[in-house]
Amino acid sequence: MARLDVIEVFHGISFPGHLHTQESLQLAQKFPFKDTDILIASYPKSGTTWMQQIVTLISSKGNPNLSQTVPNWTRAPWLEQYYFSVLLEASSITSRVITTHLPHHLLGPALQGSKAKVIYVSRNPKDVVVSFYHFHKMANFLPEAGTFSEFFNRFLEGTLSYGSWFDHVKDWTSHTATMNNLLHITYEEMSLDLYGTIKRVSSFLQSNLVEDEVNNCVKHCSFSSMKNNKMVNYTLIDEEIIDHSKGSFMRKGKIGDWKNMFTEEQNQYFKSVFKSKMQDCTLEFVWEE
Numbered sequence: 596m597a598r599l600d601v602i603e604v605f606h607g608i609s610f611p612g613h614l615h616t617q618e619s620l621q622l623a624q625k626f627p628f629k630d631t632d633i634l635i636a637s638y639p640k641s642g643t644t645w646m647q648q649i650v651t652l653i654s655s656k657g658n659p660n661l662s663q664t665v666p667n668w669t670r671a672p673w674l675e676q677y678y679f680s681v682l683l684e685a686s687s688i689t690s691r692v693i694t695t696h697l698p699h700h701l702l703g704p705a706l707q708g709s710k711a712k713v714i715y716v717s718r719n720p721k722d723v724v725v726s727f728y729h730f731h732k733m734a735n736f737l738p739e740a741g742t743f744s745e746f747f748n749r750f751l752e753g754t755l756s757y758g759s760w761f762d763h764v765k766d767w768t769s770h771t772a773t774m775n776n777l778l779h780i781t782y783e784e785m786s787l788d789l790y791g792t793i794k795r796v797s798s799f800l801q802s803n804l805v806e807d808e809v810n811n812c813v814k815h816c817s818f819s820s821m822k823n824n825k826m827v828n829y830t831l832i833d834e835e836i837i838d839h840s841k842g843s844f845m846r847k848g849k850i851g852d853w854k855n856m857f858t859e860e861q862n863q864y865f866k867s868v869f870k871s872k873m874q875d876c877t878l879e880f881v882w883e884e
């Protein structure tokens with residue numbers, strides 16, 4: 596059987612070859628966005644699936660039907676995946692919802708001049724590295740995770756799939772001031788105030804909801820609801836690709852799980868790397884609940 600965890604290197608960044616080809620990555624870079632498109636952009640494990648669910652529910656005015664019958668990768672397909680065009684054609688809605696993990700420098704030119712609405716989702720990087728590590732252990736299309744310590748170093752070096760977290764976040768968020776069609780939402784905001792986040796996202800999408808509709812969105816976006824929803828918990832994916840005996844995609848859903856993984860030494864090292872790589876960035880992260 597062909598290995599699932601082949602790597603596709605594109606512009607110096609590693610991508611899982613099971614999902615992306617040179618051709619699909621090139622096509623993504625030239626994608627003709629429509630002004631009505633909604634793009635969810637994120638580094639992996641930052642709350643992408645959560646935002647896909649939020650956007651679906653806002654578009655459905657809190658009605659859960661679509662979010663419970665169509666998988667998230669079909670209703671908000673990943674732009675850079677090789678089967679993107681098939682999925683996009685299958686969704687015949689006016690406002691297309693598209694997802695991407697591409698860094699801004701690869702996608703910026705395609706977005707230039709477009710009024711597509713972009714929602715960038717970030718999460719504190721200590722929790723991202725822990726979530727990504729656990730995901731590597733169950734996702735057979737990603738390279739071997741190795742020990743946490745090895746994985747942690749690869750994260751800080753920026754050599755994991757999808758490249759450097761630091762570059763990803765700095766590049767995308769540096770455009771929030773100049774692009775008025777870009778909204779930056781953090782995982783921590785969603786976690787601490789889901790109701791308020793849904794109101795913010797719905798007003799950005801110019802889809803103002805009444806209170807009952809917001810409450811319905813909250814209900815169907817909660818961790819427990821999503822954990823039990825096959826359309827977002829990835830249990831529909833073949834065991835050979837995502838091995839659910841090794842963990843669950845909807846794993847903990849908490850702020851601050853890094854404390855259960857990091858040693859004191861790793862925490863100090865992380866802080867020093869973070870300080871030097873983010874020195875020109877004013878973003879503030881919430882590290883614990």
Ligand code: A3P
Nearest residue numbers: 640641642643644645726817818845846847848
């Ligand atoms: P953990 O592994 O820390 O639990 P992505 O969709 O970008 O891959 O992110 C996956 C992470 O988001 C996982 O984090 C997952 O549990 C968390 N997540 C997804 N839906 C969530 C929700 N409704 N509430 C809280 N966390 C959620």
